[in-house]
Structure formats: structure tokens, C-alpha cells
Amino acid sequence: MMVNAMSDFNGKVVLITGATSGLGATAAIQLAAKGAKVAITGRRQEQGDAMIAQIEAAGGEGLFIRGDVTVQADVDAMVARTVDRWGRLDGAVNNAGVTGGVFIPVAEFTDDDWNSAIDINLTGVFRSMRAEIPAMLASGGGSIINISSAYxxxxxxxxxxxxxxxxxxxxxxxxxxxxxxAREGIRVNAICPGYCHSEMVDPYYEAEPALFEKLLERYTATGKIGESHVIADAIEFLLSDKASFVSGIALPVQGGDHSRLY
Incomplete structure (x- = not known):
């Protein structure tokens, strides 16, 4: 029997934060190509406009909403504009994030370094969920994916x-x-990417290739850096009806556990 490859996402509305580049951008294009209407958010207008052009080139329909997940009014507007445009919200990928300070021992971390990473990476996800959930309840349910990390x-x-x-x-x-x-029709899952090509990872990868070889040897059984589409594939699955009985998981996507006996 022939299966319509777009059947899971035809008519579905998905919001992806931090999707002007990297993993979020790849997911947005992939979902749009499979029938989803995709709203993307970010702080950079030019990159957002360029992403909408790519979504449309893939045969999809997109909307860029400029905003910052550290500002609740911006987050509320992201959801409101998405619902105003398409009348519902079926899926959300809370992807906006920053690396924050690196190579800094705990006792040397400043308040600014700490607060910035927590505010964007964690509180930003909380703010996003707080705005998304009522819209999904009004739409009859939905699926939320929060991007965590192998870390x-x-x-x-x-x-x-x-x-x-x-x-x-x-x-x-x-x-x-x-x-x-769970009893109101909303599934919430996390994806924990390992090192994958993205705007966050690539500058470090290019600047310190020898260091990255060591990191990859320790953090993935394959010893390789992943491509961004492997995360998009996991996002697609968890948003789809094929994952209808999957909720509350933290899914590692890192090329296998890094633990070795040899």
C-alpha cells in the first residue's frame, strides 16, 4: 500500500524557536517539505527572512517572528502570531540556546556567565512551554520537544x-x-544531541580540530561529528503520530554511548 510521506504533517502547525540557523533551521526546512506550516523565531531579521525563502523553496509555508526567549512578551507574541496566522498550534520545538562560558572551572564562573546560559537555555524553555501549552490545549493537544544535550x-x-x-x-x-x-493530549519529550554540525558547534570545531577529535572520541561511540539532519529526523519522529505513545523521554542522539571497555 502506498503511504503519503506528508500525511503526518499536512495541515499541522509547528513553532520552532532559535531556528534561523543550525539544528533548528534544518528541522524547519525538513518539516515544511513534509507538509507542515512552520513558524520560526530568532533575534536576527536577515537570517530569518533567508530561512523563509529556503522553506518556500522546499515547497513549504513559513513565518518568521523576530523575538527573544528571555522576554516573556516576545514569547507570548511568537505563539499568538503563529495561531493568528494558521488558527492552531500542533507542535513546538524549543531549540533556542547558547553555549555560555567554556573552559572555566565552577568557582571561576561569573554571575553574568551563569545567568545568561540559564536564562536562555532553561528559563527560555519554561517561558516557551508556558505560552505554547494553552494554545495546544485549545487545538486539542500537541507535541512539545525541548532540546537538551548529551551534556x-x-x-x-x-x-x-x-x-x-x-x-x-x-x-x-x-x-x-x-x-x-499527559491526560490532556500533550506529549513532552527532550532530545539530547551529541556533537553535530551547527552554528553553535562549528566555530569550535574549526578553531580547535585536535581538541574536537579528543572530545568526539570520548562522547560518541562512532568517534564522528553528526550532521544536523540526524537531529531533524528525531524531531520529525517525536512530533509525528508514530510517537503517539511516547512522552517524558530524554532521547540521546549522539552516535552511541561513549562508554567503552577498550
Whole structure:
């Protein structure tokens, strides 16, 4: 029997924060090409406009909403404009994030370094969920995906305590939200990417290739850096009806556990 490859996403409305580049951008294009109407957010107008052109070139329909996840009014506007445009909200990918300070021992972290990473990576996800959930309830349910990290499952050894703490927090928020809304038709899951090509990772990869070889050897069984589409594939699955009985998980996408016996 022939299966319509777009059937899961035809008519579905998805909001992706931090999607002007990197993993969020790849997911936006992939979902739009499969029938979703995709609203993307970010702080950079030029990159946002360029992304809408790519979404339309893929045969999809998109909307760029300029905004900052550290500002609740911006977050509320992201959701409101999405619903105003298409009348509903079926899926959300809370992807906006920053690396924050690296190669800094815990006792040398400043308040500014700490607060910036926590505010964007963790509180930004909370603000986004707080705005998205009522819109999904009004639409009859939906699926939320929060982007954590492989560092949300492990301690950090590159002096990135704020990033690590924020990504562990995202998993706790995800699991709690999944319980709170399980009986109201909303699924909440987290994805924990390993090192993948993105705007966040590539500058470090290019600047310190020898260091990255060591990191990849420790953090993935494959010893390789991932392509951005592997995260988009996981996002697509968790948003789709194929994951209708999946909620509250933290899914590692890192090329296999890094633990070895040899």
C-alpha cells in the first residue's frame, strides 16, 4: 500500500524557536517539505527572512517572528502570531540556546556567565512551554520537544557548568510537563544531541580540530561529528503520530554511548 510521506504533517502547525540557523533551521526546512506550516523565531531579521525563502523553496509555508526567549512578551507574541496566522498550534520545538562560558572551572564562573546560559537555555524553555501549552490545549493537544544535550545526561569536562546545569534542568522540566499534561493530549519529550554540525558547534570545531577529535572520541561511540539532519529526523519522529505513545523521554542522539571497555 502506498503511504503519503506528508500525511503526518499536512495541515499541522509547528513553532520552532532559535531556528534561523543550525539544528533548528534544518528541522524547519525538513518539516515544511513534509507538509507542515512552520513558524520560526530568532533575534536576527536577515537570517530569518533567508530561512523563509529556503522553506518556500522546499515547497513549504513559513513565518518568521523576530523575538527573544528571555522576554516573556516576545514569547507570548511568537505563539499568538503563529495561531493568528494558521488558527492552531500542533507542535513546538524549543531549540533556542547558547553555549555560555567554556573552559572555566565552577568557582571561576561569573554571575553574568551563569545567568545568561540559564536564562536562555532553561528559563527560555519554561517561558516557551508556558505560552505554547494553552494554545495546544485549545487545538486539542500537541507535541512539545525541548532540546537538551548529551551534556544534559553527563557532567561536563570542558568547564561549561552553566550549560550543563541548564540542559539537565531542561530534562527535569520536560519530564514534569509530560506528567502534567499527559491526560490532556500533550506529549513532552527532550532530545539530547551529541556533537553535530551547527552554528553553535562549528566555530569550535574549526578553531580547535585536535581538541574536537579528543572530545568526539570520548562522547560518541562512532568517534564522528553528526550532521544536523540526524537531529531533524528525531524531531520529525517525536512530533509525528508514530510517537503517539511516547512522552517524558530524554532521547540521546549522539552516535552511541561513549562508554567503552577498550
Amino acid at each position: 544534559g545526561l553527563n557532567g561536563g569536562d570542558i568547564g561549561n557548568c552553566a550549560y550543563v546545569s541548564s540542559k539537565w534542568g531542561v530534562i527535569g522540566l520536560t519530564k514534569t510537563g509530560a506528567i502534567d499534561y
